[in-house]
Each structure stands twice: as structure tokens, then as C-alpha cells.
Amino acid sequence: MKIADKHSKILQASIKVFAQKGFYNARISEIAQEANVADGTIYLYFNNKYDILITIFEEEIGKIIAKVKQELANVEDPAEKLYKFALIHLNIVEENQDLAEIIQVELRQSSKFIKEYRNKKFAEYLNIISQIVRQGQAAGVFRQDVMPGIFKRAFFGALDEMSRFWLLSSKKKYTVNLAARQISDFFLQGIARQVPGRTSALNDDSSVSPKLFSDVVTV
Amino acid sequence: MKIADKHSKILQASIKVFAQKGFYNARISEIAQEANVADGTIYLYFNNKYDILITIFEEEIGKIIAKVKQELANVEDPAEKLYKFALIHLNIVEENQDLAEIIQVELRQSSKFIKEYRNKKFAEYLNIISQIVRQGQAAGVFRQDVMPGIFKRAFFGALDEMSRFWLLSSKKKYTVNLAARQISDFFLQGIARQVPGRTSALNDDSSVSPKLFSDVVTV
DNA sequence: ACGAAATTACTGAATATGCATTCAGTAATT
DNA sequence: AATTACTGAATGCATATTCAGTAATTTCGT
Incomplete structure (x- = not known):
């Protein structure tokens, strides 16, 4: 058996066990069992338990970002791009549930180090969204008063919450397609x-959005 | 010193320490020190470390839900209600950062028990949002094809991600007001x-939303 | 009003346990 | 024969929890 085999066997086992039990309640011996190796073998491939978590993140998150970027490359229309992003994101979560669980839950409450690392990669991911917004604004199809820095978080957050719901409730009420469609459509x-003849129902009521977006602090 | 005093002193100390270090890296001795009691005293008020976490959740989450409901009670217009919800939610997070951190991060990866418990309370919170949507649909001001069950998660997710960003980056780029305004406005x-004379730019391009919301699986 | 006895509240060092990590030994490969 | 890969029982540490002892508070008889 090649080295690469055990390395990834242990990683895959870890993803499964971490997702199931959570990082702190996962036992090295469980991972070893799941991977069909001895406890000690794990330490030939990883420095310690934490190192496994970091490696999962390092090796897997990059793949995801690359995949999303690649799949979006040949979509032109900003509106469709947004929808496609939602669709791809939700599909990835669906196809990698254990990994998604770990990224969503375990990596959040980790050491300062991994948190910062996560945030760096994460920012890269979010910026795919804000780029789409800027592109749409430049093309004149998105409103100019939308702040991409807020939008990217709102949009991602919507998708993230939707997928968290999926991870919890195994029986899904909605298809990925429907959710992606609705969420991108909300936005x-x-x-x-x-209302025909008006741009929106909201414009009816001046009390609702009195001076929209006039309270910016910093850019 | 009254009993109630120590109970809540320990709870407050726990909120602080859990938020700072995470549940698993928080030491009972740290909490004791923070609360100015002996380690053993904690066990006179709580069964174990986990019990503290559960109690935090039980005692605090109810207050929040009640506060939001009460503040929304005298708002009539659904659109404004949505905005108000966003505003109140973000303000609560801002004013209870440690608690927010715990609810957002620590309670996610806990035992099955607390997870389910969290979800029950959480569902109650989310349903405030879907109620607003249904009200708006009944009043004819919100689109009928919006699914409240998806919307509530998308809307909450957007707020949640925005506040997570705040918790991480201490220096805030945007005010709570601006974020609440933008997010509710996105939705x-x-x-x-x-585009004047058209209902929206999207309707321009039939390829983007071919048959909107036609792929429902279950209700 | 006072002190003694009883009750209740608190302390923190000692205990016990759980588990990540190590390493001397064995097996497989070159 | 030498090198590399693996094993899993033993080690050691960290820390949640306990509990024998001390302090504070309350009760109650004179």
C-alpha cells in the first residue's frame, strides 16, 4: 500500500468521524479503527489531532473554490451567475455533507490560528460573490446603491443557513434546484x-425606506 | 450573598469564558476565578460543565425571542416589520456579543440533545420571519410564489452571517442600521x-428564470 | 439580647479518569 | 541484511469532579 493511500484513508476516516462526533469528542482510536490502521500509524502521517483538522481544511477547501470558479467561468449574465453560484454551492454541500459539517461547525470554534486561516480562504470564496455584483453594477443591470461587501455576506449566509438546515434534517422538503432558484430570486x-406601472410595492410607502443607504460609516 | 447572586455570577462568568475560549477549551477553574468563587462552588449550582452551557441557553434565548416579538408587536406593515426584525436582531447581537458567539458557535457542535433543543427554540425564532411573510402575502404586498420555509432561512442566514462578520472583526465597516437596511432591502x-416601464431587469431575459418555482417536491 | 447548637454555604487540595501521544518491538519491503 | 512501515500497549498529563474540612448564617433556649 502506497503512502498516499494511508494518508488519504486517515483523512477520509477523520472527516467522517469529526463530522459525526465533533472534533473534541472524536477519538483518535475511532479514526484509526475507521481507517483500519493502528492508533500509532496516524502519528506517522500527522503531527497531532489538530493537524488532521487543518489538513482536511487545507486539502479540501481549495478544491471547492477552484471548482466553483471553473464552473462559473463560462457564465456571462450576472443574474444567471448568481443563480449558478447558489446552485453549485448547494450541490457541493449536498455531495460532501461530512466535509460541509466540519467546515460549518468544527472550524468555527477552533484556535485563533485556524480561525484566521479559515477566514482567509473564506474571504476568497465570498469575493467570488462580490465580483459578480460589481460586474452586474458595471453592466448596469444591478443597482448602484448595493454594497458588495454586505451583499456577499447576506447572499452566502442565506445559502449557508439553507444548507445547515439540510445537514440537520435528512429528509429534505425542497430540492437543491428549488432552493437555489428561490434564494437567488429573493436577492x-x-x-x-x-405592481404594474410601478417599480415596486415598496416605493408606495415612503415611510418604509426614508433615506435609503444614507448612513454609511466607512467604505 | 443571596443564592441567585452566585448562580448568575457563575453564569455570566461562563458566558465570558466560553465565548473567549470555546466550550472545550474553557477550564472550570477559569470560570471559578472569573466568578470569584472556588472551583467546587460551581458544582453546588450546576451539575457539571455541560449543564452550565445548557442553562446559558435556556435562560437567555427565551429572553431574546420575547424581546423581538414584543418589539415587533406594534409594527403593522410587513415590509417594515421585516426591516425591524433585521434591526432588532443585529442590535441584540451587538449588545450581547459573548452570548451571540456561544449560540452561534458553541451550541452548534454539541451533543445531540442540546442540538435538538437549540433547534426547537431556533425554529420558534425563525417562524417569526415566516409569519411576517405569510402576513404580507395575505395582504397582497408580497409575492405569492415565495416559500416562507425557504425565505425564513435565507433571511435569517443573511443576518447571521453579517453578525458573525461583526463578531470576528472588531472594527466595523458598517453600522447596524445600514446593514439592516440593506439586507431587508435586498430581500x-x-x-x-x-428599469422604468418594466417590472424588473430580470424579466428581460427569459433564459434566466425559465419556469420559476416549478420544481417543488413537497409542501 | 446573647451564646450555643444546628444548618447551610463555601473551599480547594486530592482523586480518578480519559485519552493523545510515544516508542520498543514486529512485520513488510527493498 | 538493511531499511522502511506499522503496531498497540504503556505513559503521562490535563482537568472535571469530589469531599473532608472550614466558615457563615440561622435557629432557639434562657
């Missing part, structure tokens, strides 16, 4: 009923 | 530029 169209 | 109006 593109809004939920306010479009 | 109400969308970001697609409103």
Missing part, C-alpha cells in the same frame, strides 16, 4: 409584489 | 436594477 427580484 | 426589492 435579484425581492419578494415585494411588483 | 424586499432585490438588487436587479428597476
Whole structure:
């Protein structure tokens, strides 16, 4: 058996066990058992338990970002790009549930080091979204008063919460397609009923959005 | 010193320490020190370390839900209600950062028991949002094809991600007001530029939303 | 009003346990 | 024969929890 085999066997086992039990409640002996190796063998491939978690993150997150970027490359229309992003994201989560669980839950409450590391990679991911927004604004199809820095978080957060819900409730009420469609549509169209002859129902009521976006602090 | 005093002193200390170090890296001795009691005293008020976490959740989450409901009670317009929800939510997070950190991070990866318990309370919170949507649909001001079950998660997720960002980066780029305004506006109006005479830019391009929301699986 | 006895509250060093990590020994490969 | 890969029982440490002892508070008889 080649080295690469055990390395990845242990990693895969770890992803499974960490996702199931959580990092702190996962036992090295469980991972060893799951990977069909001795406890000690794990330490030939990883420095310690924490190192396994970091490696999972390092080796897997890059793949995801690359995949999303690649799949979006040949989509032109900003609105469709946003929808595609949602669709791809949700599909990845669905196909990598254990990994998604770890990234969503375990990596959040880790050491300062891994947290910062996570955030760096994460920022890269979020910036895919803000780039789409800027592109849409430049093309004149998205509103100019939208702040990409807020939008990217709102949009990602919506997807993230939706997928968290999936991870919890195994039996899904909605398809990935429907969720991606609705969520991207919320953000593109809004939920306010479009009254013919007016741009939106909201504009009816000046008390609701008195001076929209006038309270910026910093850029 | 009254009993109630120590109970809440220990709880407050725990919130602080858990938020700072994470549940698993928090030491009982640290909490004791922070609360100015002996290690053993903690066990006169709580069964074990985990019990403290559960109690934090039990005693604090109810207050929050009650506060939000109460503050929304006298708002009528659904659109404004949505904005108010965002504003109140973000303000609560801002004013209870340690607690927010714990609810967001620590309670996620806990035992099955606490997870389920969290989800129950959490569902109650989310349903405030879907109620607003249904109210708006009944009043004819929100689109009928919006699914409240998806919307509530998307909307909450957007707020949650925004506040997570705040918890991480101490120096804030945006005010709570601005974020609440933008996020509720994304969802109400969308970001697609409103072209006069048309209901939205999206309707321009039939390829983007071919058969919107036609792939429902279950209700 | 006072002190003694009883009750209740608190302390923190000692205990016990659980588990990550090590390493002397064995097996497989070159 | 030498090198490399693996094993899993033994080690050692960290820390949640306990509990014998001390302090504070309350009760109650004179």
C-alpha cells in the first residue's frame, strides 16, 4: 500500500468521524479503527489531532473554490451567475455533507490560528460573490446603491443557513434546484409584489425606506 | 450573598469564558476565578460543565425571542416589520456579543440533545420571519410564489452571517442600521436594477428564470 | 439580647479518569 | 541484511469532579 493511500484513508476516516462526533469528542482510536490502521500509524502521517483538522481544511477547501470558479467561468449574465453560484454551492454541500459539517461547525470554534486561516480562504470564496455584483453594477443591470461587501455576506449566509438546515434534517422538503432558484430570486427580484406601472410595492410607502443607504460609516 | 447572586455570577462568568475560549477549551477553574468563587462552588449550582452551557441557553434565548416579538408587536406593515426584525436582531447581537458567539458557535457542535433543543427554540425564532411573510402575502404586498420555509432561512442566514462578520472583526465597516437596511432591502426589492416601464431587469431575459418555482417536491 | 447548637454555604487540595501521544518491538519491503 | 512501515500497549498529563474540612448564617433556649 502506497503512502498516499494511508494518508488519504486517515483523512477520509477523520472527516467522517469529526463530522459525526465533533472534533473534541472524536477519538483518535475511532479514526484509526475507521481507517483500519493502528492508533500509532496516524502519528506517522500527522503531527497531532489538530493537524488532521487543518489538513482536511487545507486539502479540501481549495478544491471547492477552484471548482466553483471553473464552473462559473463560462457564465456571462450576472443574474444567471448568481443563480449558478447558489446552485453549485448547494450541490457541493449536498455531495460532501461530512466535509460541509466540519467546515460549518468544527472550524468555527477552533484556535485563533485556524480561525484566521479559515477566514482567509473564506474571504476568497465570498469575493467570488462580490465580483459578480460589481460586474452586474458595471453592466448596469444591478443597482448602484448595493454594497458588495454586505451583499456577499447576506447572499452566502442565506445559502449557508439553507444548507445547515439540510445537514440537520435528512429528509429534505425542497430540492437543491428549488432552493437555489428561490434564494437567488429573493436577492435579484425581492419578494415585494411588483405592481404594474410601478417599480415596486415598496416605493408606495415612503415611510418604509426614508433615506435609503444614507448612513454609511466607512467604505 | 443571596443564592441567585452566585448562580448568575457563575453564569455570566461562563458566558465570558466560553465565548473567549470555546466550550472545550474553557477550564472550570477559569470560570471559578472569573466568578470569584472556588472551583467546587460551581458544582453546588450546576451539575457539571455541560449543564452550565445548557442553562446559558435556556435562560437567555427565551429572553431574546420575547424581546423581538414584543418589539415587533406594534409594527403593522410587513415590509417594515421585516426591516425591524433585521434591526432588532443585529442590535441584540451587538449588545450581547459573548452570548451571540456561544449560540452561534458553541451550541452548534454539541451533543445531540442540546442540538435538538437549540433547534426547537431556533425554529420558534425563525417562524417569526415566516409569519411576517405569510402576513404580507395575505395582504397582497408580497409575492405569492415565495416559500416562507425557504425565505425564513435565507433571511435569517443573511443576518447571521453579517453578525458573525461583526463578531470576528472588531472594527466595523458598517453600522447596524445600514446593514439592516440593506439586507431587508435586498430581500424586499432585490438588487436587479428597476428599469422604468418594466417590472424588473430580470424579466428581460427569459433564459434566466425559465419556469420559476416549478420544481417543488413537497409542501 | 446573647451564646450555643444546628444548618447551610463555601473551599480547594486530592482523586480518578480519559485519552493523545510515544516508542520498543514486529512485520513488510527493498 | 538493511531499511522502511506499522503496531498497540504503556505513559503521562490535563482537568472535571469530589469531599473532608472550614466558615457563615440561622435557629432557639434562657
